[in-house]
Amino acid sequence: MRQDDQRFMALALSLGRRGRGQTWPNPAVGCVIVKDGRIVGRGWTAPGGRPHAEPQALAQAGALARGADVYVTLEPCAHHGQTPPCTDALIAAQVARVVAPLADSDTRVSGKGFAALRNAGIEVVTGVMAKEAARDHAGFFLRIEQGRPFVTLKLASSFDGRIATASGHSQWITGPEARREVHALRARHDAVMVGAGTARADDPSLTLRDMGMTHQPVRIVASRQLDLPMMSNLARTATDVPVWLCHGPDADAALKDAWRGIGATLIECAQASRHLKMHAVLQALGDKGLTRVFCEGGGALAASLLAADLVDELVGFTAGFGIGAEGLPSLGAMGQARLEEATRFKLVETRAIGGDVMHRWVR
Numbered sequence: 001m002r003q004d005d006q007r008f009m010a011l012a013l014s015l016g017r018r019g020r021g022q023t024w025p026n027p028a029v030g031c032v033i034v035k036d037g038r039i040v041g042r043g044w045t046a047p048g049g050r051p052h053a054e055p056q057a058l059a060q061a062g063a064l065a066r067g068a069d070v071y072v073t074l075e076p077c078a079h080h081g082q083t084p085p086c087t088d089a090l091i092a093a094q095v096a097r098v099v100a101p102l103a104d105s106d107t108r109v110s111g112k113g114f115a116a117l118r119n120a121g122i123e124v125v126t127g128v129m130a131k132e133a134a135r136d137h138a139g140f141f142l143r144i145e146q147g148r149p150f151v152t153l154k155l156a157s158s159f160d161g162r163i164a165t166a167s168g169h170s171q172w173i174t175g176p177e178a179r180r181e182v183h184a185l186r187a188r189h190d191a192v193m194v195g196a197g198t199a200r201a202d203d204p205s206l207t208l209r210d211m212g213m214t215h216q217p218v219r220i221v222a223s224r225q226l227d228l229p230m231m232s233n234l235a236r237t238a239t240d241v242p243v244w245l246c247h248g249p250d251a252d253a254a255l256k257d258a259w260r261g262i263g264a265t266l267i268e269c270a271q272a273s274r275h276l277k278m279h280a281v282l283q284a285l286g287d288k289g290l291t292r293v294f295c296e297g298g299g300a301l302a303a304s305l306l307a308a309d310l311v312d313e314l315v316g317f318t319a320g321f322g323i324g325a326e327g328l329p330s331l332g333a334m335g336q337a338r339l340e341e342a343t344r345f346k347l348v349e350t351r352a353i354g355g356d357v358m359h360r361w362v363r
């Protein structure tokens with residue numbers, strides 16, 4: 001490892017993060033090319049997952065890539081997919097050295113990318129900022145290794161963990177700054193998901209607004225029976241921004257047709273007694289290519305995901321007022337008798353946002 005390796009890898013990682021939420025099912029990779037200590041090329045995986053990061057950085061570097069150091073946040077691909085292998089492009093450009101934190105877990109690539117580069121006489125250095133890269137690519141790896149996307153669970157609640165008053169009034173628990181942060185979080189995920197209760201109570205549109213963003217995450221509602229209002233913001237906009245409905249095997253056929261008719265995608269998932277099986281829902285979303293899902297409640301869906309141990313990151317927004325015991329708790333029943341049964345998350349960030357507190361926890 002060289003002195004500057006960490007610094008350039010940190011830059012490549014931050015470039016890669018620009019693609020988050022937009023490259024699925026592909027990973028959001030970043031690439032920096034350095035010649036004589038100067039940055040001569042930068043690239044990140046394009047929206048839709050192609051072109052990959054490396055050819056874009058190589059195109060910028062042009063002839064300067066010869067003899068250069070390449071920092072890329074994942075093992076360069078060695079397979080002929082819809083684009084030619086990145087390893088071929090790196091070899092043809094005659095780069096001297098490739099620094100990458102981690103091997104890819106896609107079996108078409110894993111180990112083969114590094115081997116191809118070494119066989120061509122290019123020095124390969126691995127392990128630089130591997131922990132950070134593993135976190136950035138966690139959704140991509142989870143989907144390949146376990147078939148499901150990474151799940152972030154967000155809950156915005158009062159000081160006493162309530163998400164609505166007894167009468168169901170739930171808007172504006174947190175302030176505008178926190179709501180803006182929620183939009184930024186949505187933008188970094190492939191999809192936003194809510195339960196049927198929230199879709200009915202809040203009539204959310206679940207879109208990105210006022211962020212200067214052109215892409216929109218997929219909007220998912222988990223609704224076993226598809227008992228969702230057709231006169232709703234989601235229904236009204238289903239042809240503009242994708243709406244995917246995860247329903248149980250006995251959802252009404254006429255309702256399915258109606259939703260399909262207005263442009264929604266229907267995804268049948270297994271159910272157990274009267275609930276959708278959360279494992280099945282996430283596997284189905286993984287099958288459709290999602291790598292990062294942002295769940296915004298409500299309490300029933302959040303509790304099912306947590307109880308099934310399918311949450312990878314928690315993001316809480318807490319407001320400085322109380323609602324009281326009559327209010328709706330942020331988590332529904334979890335059937336957990338003992339504290340030891342709960343998965344403990346590790347606190348990684350706390351931040352004051354407007355008048356609220358954000359806290360972030362990882363598995």
Ligand code: AOF
Nearest residue numbers: 027029045052053076077081082086106
């Ligand atoms: C890279 N650089 O920027 C990305 C890579 O379907 P394809 O042909 O685009 O290939 C997708 C696979 O390529 C994906 O599963 C992952 O292994 C790798 N992604 N590789 O060298 C990149 N996004």
Ligand code: ZN
Nearest residue numbers: 052076077086
């Ligand atoms: Zn590639």
